[in-house]
Every structure is written in structure tokens, then in C-alpha cells.
Amino acid sequence: MSIPDSKTEEAVALSRRGFLGLLGKGAVCAGAIVGAGSAIGASQVGSGKHAFQQNDQQYAEAVNNPPKIPEYNWNDHQWAMGVDTTRCIGCLRCMEACKMENSVQMDANHHRTWVERYVYLEGSSTALVDSQTDPKNIENSGSETKFRFDNRYRNVKVAKAFFVAKLCNQCEHPSCVQVCPTGATFKSKDGPVLIDTTYCIGCQYCVQACPYGARSFNQSRGTAEKCNWCYHRITKGLNPACVEVCPTGSRIFGDRNDPESPISLFIRNNHVQVLKPEMGNAPNVFYIGLDKEVV
């Protein structure tokens, strides 16, 4: 069996009529995004702290009765992700999509993915770095659930600036798995590092051990939390939510076992780097356009 891949989909020739049709769809999509954005604001006001947390019943159902995917074989896949920092515009729709898709805690202190902004001011040899967690950014957007960078550099001369998206690197040698005392977190055959939240004791040793700060602690569940590349989606042949919503295609996802998949092409056609290679973790998120200042 195989999962439908984007490459197998029939290529559509872009005629003038088709192009206009696409424009129309784009307008609808843009409307949907605006709608979703305002929905976040509304639901946050309505339901208090954790607007997109599953309720206890939903969580129990998901844990006790996980969806079965009979036709999926994890030995057939080797998932990987690429980040093209030269394309990222810092719109933070990936953060928003992740929070909604995975019911991550809706505050600025727990993320499965985030975007860092690096800015070199003229004459400076080091970069200024911030993320959405920066209180100034939250103040500017007015809410922790509105993901936006402020415009703090508008009155200064910027020499160079870029965004770097961060997420779990699903390492080949994951420190978090090494230090987990119960084996609740483990490396799956197809790449992602997963957590069995019914077995995690919440010691947070994994949070300490992750060199990339990709793990957090879910206070309400008392267990560790991290990006799993939307395992529930990729096992059904879908892209992770962050990849799906990225408007510039700066996040690339696919199966390395397939030489023609987007990620295989991305790695083959670019000089890719990984974050903190000196840690020896062998990350599976590949970057292009990194800078010496990127942490």
C-alpha cells in the first residue's frame, strides 16, 4: 500500500481560466484565514485560559481510543522536514495552526513550534533575537493568542534580518529519549519522537535534556509535550499543520524513502544545515539560510 503523495496527483496545466479560478479560491482562503483569526480571539474571550485545549472528555477519548490506521506501516517511511529560512516572512500562521491542531496550551510560554526573528542593526556584528513570547510582541498584538511580531525596528537602520522557524528536530539520537526514566517517550520507526502521555511521570528531565528547547510541560495534564510533526496527520498522508498553512512554502515535509518527495528534493538540491550539530543529536529538520547567530 502507499499513501497518496502530492507528486502522484495529476498535474494541472495552468490555463488563463484556471489561473483566474485559482485567484478566486485564494480569495476564499484568505477570507477563511481572517475568519479563523477572529475566531481565536472570540473563543479566547469566551472560554477563558486554554481556548484550544481539548476538554477532559475529548482528551480521554483520544488517549483511550486512538484512531486505527490499518494501512499504515511505519517501516515504509522516513519522515523529515526542511525549513527554508530565506522564504519565511514571520507571519506566524504555523504557530497558530499548530496550537489549533494539537490543542497546545494557549499561552506564550508553551509552544510546539515557534519563529525567531534575527535582526542585525547597521554597524552591529551580533543579532537581536526575539520571538512571539517577547512581552513587547504580545503587548503589541494585545493577546497571547494573536501571533504577531511588532514593528519595533521601524525607526532604526536594519542591516540584515531574517526569520527562523523552530520545532522539534525529531533527532536520530534524541537526548530526550535517552534521559526518559520510564521510556514514555520513544523514537518511532518512521522518524518522529513520540510521547506516551499515559505513561509519562512528568519529571521534566526530557525538558532539561532537549538542546533545542523544543519540549515543554503541560501543566494541566502533568506530562511532557512536544511537536510530533502532526503524527495523526502524516500517518494519513497529510502534511503537518504548520507545513499546510505556510503561505510561502518555507516549511517542506516528506518521506526520505521517496527520492522524489519534496524533502528529498530539498535536501538534494540545497546545501542544508542542522541546528547545533555539535550536540551529536543528528536532527531531522534541515535548514537552508542559517546564520552564525542562529541558536
Next chain:
Amino acid sequence: MEHVFDHVTPYIGYVYPNETDFPWSQLIVIYPYITGLVAGAFVISSLHHVFNIKSFAPISRFALLTALCFMVFAPSPLLFHLGQPTRAFNAVITPHWTSAMAAFGYVAGFYLCLLILEVWFAFRADIVAMSKVRSGIMGKVYGWLSLGSDDVSPRALAIDHKVARILSMIGIPAACGLHGYVGFVFGSLKTREWWSSDLMPVIFLLSAVGSGVGLIIVLYVIVSKFRKTPILDETMRGLLYVMFTGVAVVMVIEGLEMLEMVYKAREGIDTVMALVAGPIWAGMYIQWGMSAFAMLVTSALLVFNTHGKRLVTWLFLSGLAMMIGVLAMRWNVVIGGQELSKTMKGLLTFTPELFGRESLFTVLIITICPYILLVLITKLLPPWNEKIEPDHRVSEVHKLA
């Protein structure tokens, strides 16, 4: 600005967003502190039991009970810290052996059993004697505690002593293992510059001995005042020697670790220096100030060959200083390590909560518990040789082997 999340740790520079939820709080500060006290107290007890150093005879059994009482509460800070405390035994039932933490249940369990066994063998003669002397419910309790083994013939007592001695011998590497292991839990994390040092287990172990000796000195002086018994000069001199050695070595090793870090000056050393001068400056002053005080005082006591009341006063003060200094050191390591961001571009400032599950109040309760248990257990099993049976049966025990 108001945050949705209550426990936001403020920062300067750039830190990873998830780091603003501080993972290990003050409870993880007192966990290595308490196990350190256990290791130190046990070493004092062993100096008599294993090496037969006579000056420690009067306090060796008291030190053993102290070690036991603190060991009983050593895992409690961890339990309070776990997000899912009811699943704590998952790590014991299905240990994931690549994790240093998976060994905790076994290491602590083994050591606790060893302490209980050693206490039983060291006190069996007394338990038997008490079961004969005391009437009523306490007589029964002592009868149960003796586990039906009421033979107090010289041969049986000699066996008791021998077994206690062997257990104590096993206990020395076990105590070192227990505490070196705690150091390994921190030192083996490559992620954190402040922890990731090969010297970490050694530093933890040596400072443990320092704080443990300090604890025994402080308790011995206080208990003797309460019981209105003389504080033996010979014992205090013995404790002075151990204290001096402990403080001297630990200060040198800690100094070397700091020097190595500064000298290597790897990427982010500026942030390390900012950490020392910033969030943990008070802790560093207390740690080094108290150590220096203990070092100077013990040196002076040795140089001037001080005895008597002056020795008691100053050694008591340096013991107290060492306990405070090592507590500060634990704070500097555990909290300081997390205040230094993994990005090496930012510093967090942790502020402990006063009340709640993970708070200073919890820490206070957990810290007091071993002392209360010690008071109770010394009532049950008086460790002071001179007060036991008229025929001095117990004080003979150690001379028989």
C-alpha cells in the same frame, strides 16, 4: 502585563519560549541537599564502624540514625515535583536504562534497605534489652523490633558487630554512589553549560561530605546541650579534622571547575559570567563566603590547637556555615543551571513561590520532617552509649570484634 500562564519566568536577552516555564524548582534544590546530608552523616558513622576511629564512637550510632532519617525523606521532594506522582513507580517497574534517573528507585531503595539493616544490627542488643526492661505496649514493640532474635551472648553480639561493620563497608561506596549519581544526573546533561562538567559528581560528593559533617556537628552540640551531657573534646577534634579536609578539598575542586570554564571560554562565556554576576550573585556570595568562613575557622582551630568551649563554639559555627554554604551551592547549581538559557544568549530570573505544591512552604515542611523523625527515632532507639543499660552491655558491643 498580565500573562495567561501564571508561572512565567522573566528573562533578559533571548531564551527559547518554552524555557520561560521553569522546569526544576526549589524542590530539586533540596533533593541533592538532603541526599548529601545522608552521605555525609553516613561517612561519619563509618569512620567508627569501619575504620574503628575511637573519637567517633560516641556519635557513630547517632550519625547512622541521622542518615536513616534523612534518607527516608530524600525521595519526597521528587514526588512533590512530579507532574504525575501516582505514576512514580513506572520508573521502577519498567526502567529505561539509558536514563540516569531510572536508577534512582534502585539506588535509593538499596541504600535505604542497607541503612535499615545496619541500624538493626547496630541496635539489636539495645532492642533486646529494652524489650526485657520495658513493659506494656513499648515492651511489645521492642519485642517485635527484635524480630524474635533475643540472643545477646558475646558470640551473637560479635556477629552483630561484624555484620554491621560489613554493611557499613558496603555503605561507603553506596553512599558515594548515591551522591555521585545525583551529580551525574546533572553533569551528564550536555545541554546545559553550567551543569555539563565531568567534575560535577565529585563536587556533589565532596560538598555532601562537608554539609553532612556540618549537620552532625550542629546536631551533636545542640543535642548535648539539651541532654546536659558533656561535649567530648576528642570527638569534636575528630569532626574538626574531617570538616577541614572536606571544606579544603571541595573549595579547591569547585574553584578548579569555575576556572576551567572561564579559561576555556567557550561560546557564551559572557553569559556565564553574567549569570554569576546576575541572577545567582547572592547565592555565589553565600556559597563562597560560608565556605571561606568554615575554611578559615577550621584552619585557625587547627593552628591554635584549640580545645574546650572555644572549639565547640567555633566548630558549631563553621558546621552551620557549611550547611548554609552547601545549600546555597545546590541552589546555584540547580537553579543557576536553568537560569542560564540553552541559547547562551539570555538569562532567566527564577523567583520561588511561597505557597503551593512546589513552593518554599513545601520545602520547609520536607526539610523539617527528617529532624522530627530523628527526635522520635532517638526516643525509640537511644544512640547514646552511656545511657543504655546499667551493665553497659551496648557499649561493649563494639569492643567485641
